[in-house]
Amino acid sequence: MTLWELILRQIRQRSLSSTLTALSVALGVMLVSAILLLQDQMERHFREPGEGYSIVVGAPGSALQLVLNAVYHMDKSPGLMPLRVWPELEANDSVALAVPYALGDAFRGYRVVATTDALFDARFPHPAGEGEEKLLEGRPFAFDREALFEQLEALGARAIAEEAEEAHEGERDAHEEVAHDEDAGEARDEPAAGGEHVDEDVHEHEDEHEEHDEHAGEARDEPAAGGEHGDEDEHEHEHEDVHGGEHGQVVREAVLGYDVAASLGVAVGSEIEPTHGVEGGTVHEHEHLWTVVGILKPTGTPVDRVVFINLDSFFSIEDHAAGALLPGTDEAGLSSVLVFPRGGVHKAILLGSLNRRPELQVADVSEQLRNLFTIVGSVDVLFLVVAILVVILGILSMLVALYNTMNERRREVAILRALGARRRDVFGAIVGEAALLTALGAAAGLLLGHLLVLAARGYIAEVAGFAPEPFAFLPIEAAVLTLVVLGGALAGLVPAWKAYRTDVAAHLKPLS
């Protein structure tokens, strides 16, 4: 029979009061642990996947939203930016790589991102590597730049800015020069008024759809006229013949993020049919199938949950064609461009020059993440303070409960002393009981905290865009446990002092 066994017996003897006391401590610790876990999971979710990205350019609006949308594939796209900015960026001396994103489709709950073969560039961070090195299986999708600009031409969009064209004159062939347009300057000055590919309410744009579907339809139906089409003076409608040109039908290829392939069991070679709109969108009017040509390596980032398709195929769909123009203009739009600047001062130079352009929103990824963590951090601190107060309240309630039992327990203390227990033995027994009670409460609280995160997982995924890992144990939890037990022991000093001072002779008397 040791003192610890005696303490355990005392706790069991008062099992109801002990349970309530431990529970009140557990409640607070549960909150603390859940908050710390979520904080950690959120940092984990955002910090690592955000590494490697630098600048995101998009439609005017919230820079944070832009980053969340382009890098984390969450939140709605802030709207459309002029597509012509993309070749312009590619031509910029400060830019190492520019990756255009066109969003708007989904495949069985996963976002579809249309982009170029820049996705397979070594400088695109996730997955690491270059070309096939990024792939677990298959090959990169085919991206045909010429076909893309032909599509855009066919849509009647002035896709490319004059300057951009000039910048690329040396490098490009005649096909792209088709897009050269006298009105480009004018169009560029028009602000993009928030046209979105991601339309939850497709009907809003019905008028546009009809209008542009017409063009697209025409384009489709016209037989291939073949040959070159460097005829700059031609009317827009006359460009339609490019579809039948040497590029023939646009290839529609998809490369799946690891999770998409794994969870849907889609293999290389199968065909998928994305729907319009991210959430439960409508099927495209005509059946359009994309062939899965590759599956990306797992990255542990949101890239795993994205379906990438070639940008040229994106604009070959009537629905997209309709939504792909900046509202009120005939200018083609993109959701965003991920910009990877050259080293050194180039990032600052780029940020400086891009920030001066009212038709664009520029987001510095690392700065936006810092802001996000600061905002979330300060909210977390508030919750954490409340949770810590709950813990303190729990410990105080234990103090009161123990203190109140001390009157009846003085007899036990006196008996122990009569058996030869020293004052410090009984003092230690009470402190030990308080510490053990809080330790049990804290341990239960840590477990409950993780269970709480487990239970709230779906909800968090819905509102915050990431599913926390509920059973990640943090080193700080050991510190929480230690601190709470210390706090409990400290609170135990009060009743222990009462036990210490018990007058043995007075409390050994028979009860009358």
Added chain:
Amino acid sequence: MAIRLEALKVRFRDPAGREVPVLDVPELTIEDGRRLCLVGGSGSGKTTLLHVLAGIVTPTEGRVLHGDVDLAALPEAERDRFRAEHVGYVFQTFNLLQSLSALENVALAGRFGGQRRADALARAQALLKRVDLAHRMDARPGTLSVGEQQRVGIARALMNRPGVVLADEPTANLDEARSEEVLALLEEVVAEEAATLVLVTHEREVQARFDDVVALKEISA
């Protein structure tokens, strides 16, 4: 180990703060192995005297010698240790810990007497067997009869092979038949353990069993 009280004075403070004399024992010697019955009116200081002998109460003046050791002069922690190792105490109301079984109540005393866990358990089992409670070792005190509870109390008092057993009206809460039984048992086991017995009683029948009867009035000056 003979016990000797010298010029012992115990005064308590009443609630008004005045000192009230409770005990005044100029001299009392209890030879080793002696069986002493302590009698006296209510409030005469019998319990207080046992507390002094156990080192629970320190006298205001005088010496409390167990052999060469003056309990009155020892620091508290050493008095506690001395009590654990050398003094067994039997209470009128048993004073068993309700959260522990009979066995654990007895074994716990061994912990304060410095016994190893296994030794303490073995000795506690042997003692409970000796007081005919082998079948109730795991019972909680609340489920035992009063006679059984006092037998547990006796076993506990002997746990550390004490030189002296102090019993404060050990049969006052028992009926006549139980009283007789318990008293006989107490005398037997104390004799077996070769301990000195100092027993306080109000009861004439109990007093009659003792050759040595000391009335507190007689020793108080």
